[in-house]
Amino acid sequence: MDIDVNKVAMLARIRLTDDEAAELGPQLSGILGYIETLSEVDTEGVAATAHPHDAAMPLRANVVTNTNRRDELQASAPKTESGLYVVPKVIE
Amino acid sequence: MSWEVVIGLEVHCQINTRTKAFCGCSTEFGAEPNTQTCPVCLGMPGQLPVLNTVAVDKSILTGLAIDARINLESRFDRKNYFYPDLPKGYQISQFAVPIVEGGYIDIPTRDGEKRIGVTRIHMEEDAGKSMHEGLEAVSHIDLNRSGVPLMEIVSEPDMRSADEAIAYLKQLHQLIRFLDVSDADMEKGQFRCDANVSVRHPGEPFGTRTELKNMNSFRFIKQAIDFEMMRQIEVIEDGGEVVQESRLWDSVKNESRSMRSKEEAHDYRYFPEPDLPPLRVSQAEVDAIRAGMPELPGQLRKRFEVEFGLSPYDADVLSQTRELSGWYESLVAAHPADPKRCANWMANELLGRLKETGQDIKNSPVSAESLAGLLDRIADNTISGKIAKDVLDLMMASGADADTIIEEKGLKQVTDSGAIDAAIKAVMDANPEQVADYRAGKDKLMGFFVGQVMKASKGQANPGMVNQRLKELLK
């Protein structure tokens, strides 16, 4: 199958050089070709499994447990200013 | 050929939990940037979400209040897109199987009540805030709001005018505040609306719709819908086609503009959130929430009209919020003789005074019991209604009860017939011409005499007795 590698790379926000795109294209096609063997399986009426066990979601109490740890949590941030994360301008 | 606008609304409202949807951070509004964040809502490596139980309960309550179906098993999905205020690069949202499906809200229209379908209510997490103002080449990101729980309430495309859309939003706004599931403060962004708008000739299939985003006041929503309707009609009448797109309402320029460039790249790649197993609630839990559900505004309004004989207007005013209706019922309980008097005094006198001083019923200096004490004194003729208004002013200012004020100020009504007769005689002596005219058949002068006597008694004479004695003495 032919896939538009650049379009998918854009969705995933990964820059690809032309060389990378040229290499990845056939690789992904190969992988997806293999994956397509799934179409041989008869899955009529089969439920989809998203979680390995049939368990229900546990819930959390509506109680504040966190205190302000801003300095510690921003220690590994690439760029901050007055406690705000700084990014190149977001154009709306 | 006439045109018809078709509107469907998506409302995002913040569920008023103490903590965020998936972590133990506070949701308190107005904190210093990023001080209400933790590794979970910052999307740090290896951190996992655990859902807030109250967010679930409040979503179910809302569903029950619009007579919807509660899905005993619902689930969360990941909605993938990149944005600096979306820490994980995906939003956790109930896409495929929401917790609530298929309800309705009745709205008042000029032609009577109209039923607007609600397709679904699903839970999701909010994103943070991006700030650009006053910044040159950068934006600032505050993630205090990241992970705050939201309900998205999606209507059917059942509205046919901007007025209907506003009526629906107002009903919904009132309802969720009434249920105490959201503070729904529009200025704080706790109640946000997107509108899907299309136009058609009546009877024809739906036209292509556009989605209007970024609307945070009823006024803007109405303007934006009207603008969009006219824009679409113009496009079609000029031989063009409406393009399915998102449009951003600019409340300064009073126009919408296309966000297509941004939307084009969107492919949200929804899939089941693997960090969260399905959400299961039991019928017993749903029943318990139903049992704890307060009487809703519509039900209250009807009961107030039937049980207490209130006018539709008073019934509506007093069923606006749970605080108001609760206050009113306490008032009636303390002054059961005359629920209509209770309604008049609460709706007109008390609320009016509170409004003037920028207060509301929650922090009223006069309690329901205290107001009932005042109404009791009107009922037993201790004071007149007019004097009672002055007493209420004093009660508002001092917080003292009615009896204390009546006693201290000597406002007790004069019911001594001797004193009243004396006052009447003095008035008659001072106004012989009027007495003669009255006796000659000028009945209208009765008002004049009553006024004079009341004035002479500084308002304290019982008006009923004054009337009665005047009629006798003027014969």
Next chain:
Amino acid sequence: MPFSSLSEIKSRLDAGETSAAEVARLYLDRIAAHNELLNAFVYIDSKHVMDQAEASDRYRAGHEARPLEGLPIAVKDIFCTRDGPTQCCSNILKGFHAPYDAQVITLLKEAGAILVGKTNMDEFAMGSSTETSAFGICRNPWDTDAIPGGSSGGSAAAVAAALTPAALGTDTGGSIRQPASVCGITGLKPTYGRVSRRGIIAFASSLDQAGPMTRTVRDAAMITAAISGHDSRDATSVNDAPAIDWLGACDATDMKGVKIGRPKEYFVDGMDAGVRNSVDAALAQCKELGAEIIDISLPHTGYAVAAYYVIAPSEASANLSRYDGVRFGHRCDNPDDLLDMYTRSRDEGFGSEVKRRILTGAFALSSGYYDAYYLKAQKVRTLVQQDFIKAFEKVDIIATPTSPITAFKLGEKSDDPLTMYLSDIFTIAVNLAGLPGLSQPCGFANDMPVGLQWIAPAWREDVLLGAAAAYEHATDWHTRTPSGFGGES
């Protein structure tokens, strides 16, 4: 070898024959001597290790020893730790210090363990050879030109070369069992939900599970007992998992009455003949120990890898979106604009295998392909799970080779992703079904170790440990050590 097992160190410490500091020093010396060649560790803070060991000795002097008191355990670079960097062997997390410990790290500390350092791995656990690590390849102690397996290759190599007596790995599609197999050690992947995933950097959330890599079955049980348990802050951590007598299960010395299933789909043409012979010999041994060998079929096995390579990359594509250069991790220099910041930071930060998986996942989930890829794979996952449920109606446990081949040479498959993916063919179904699996050494082929894989029903790690312990009791494969890393230290 300095010590034969974690259990041996424990009894020597309990007997007062050695101290935690002495043990730690010994292993630090071995790391200093051999890690340059093997590159099994990507981070070591010797002083911090000695501090912990000395603290443990002091604790022991005044208290009853905790279950893992003074025992050195290395952890894969995927576990977040407050101490030292946590980088997932990726440039995108280069220099990242987690402001929290993973739940399993907390539990290891509470049990008295000494955390030795961070071991090498495939970047974000995506690989089967540890060749995708951004911090250099890792070598197999049995043949330093061969791969140590992956993704927990550093942990496997470190244990095999006795640079640490035990290590933690994670297993998404075989990443504990396959490197354990090719390095000749024991590796246990617990039932999904047995061990908290909180603080473990996510690869594929519905498949990931942490577990021990050790020299013996009992060692694996000791560590699993310490790290398992419900975590209220991981919604997939199960809180009603049946309790297990972890150590008691390891007392088994025979296999009387045990019904072992031998799935025909795991003994196929194309697999290494030596591997097949070793595993069949192991099964013959089990029969001698009293087991009954029953031929079974797991018919959807052949589709497990394809389903896995939809599900795992799809989940990964979302899990790795958080590495965007905003709040932590790598950001490119002087981005032109926001889009440039995203695309260039992620281009620079991620290696080619990670990019391949992210793109595969993004594609499988994209509009128009979801049903044919993702949804289909989820349905096949159901069928794979049902295969096991049906099989366990007939047998107590399933035995298979862990890997169809022994360790291949470094670089041999790195240009061919698909062939690399197929080396996980025997381990992946276990993750799809959420079952517990264990690999233990069962012989040699091509002078390299061969692994025997045991698969048990969900929550029956006791069955897994019992079979493996009985087999281990009857054999000495687990005592073999690679030359050059033996008792010379």
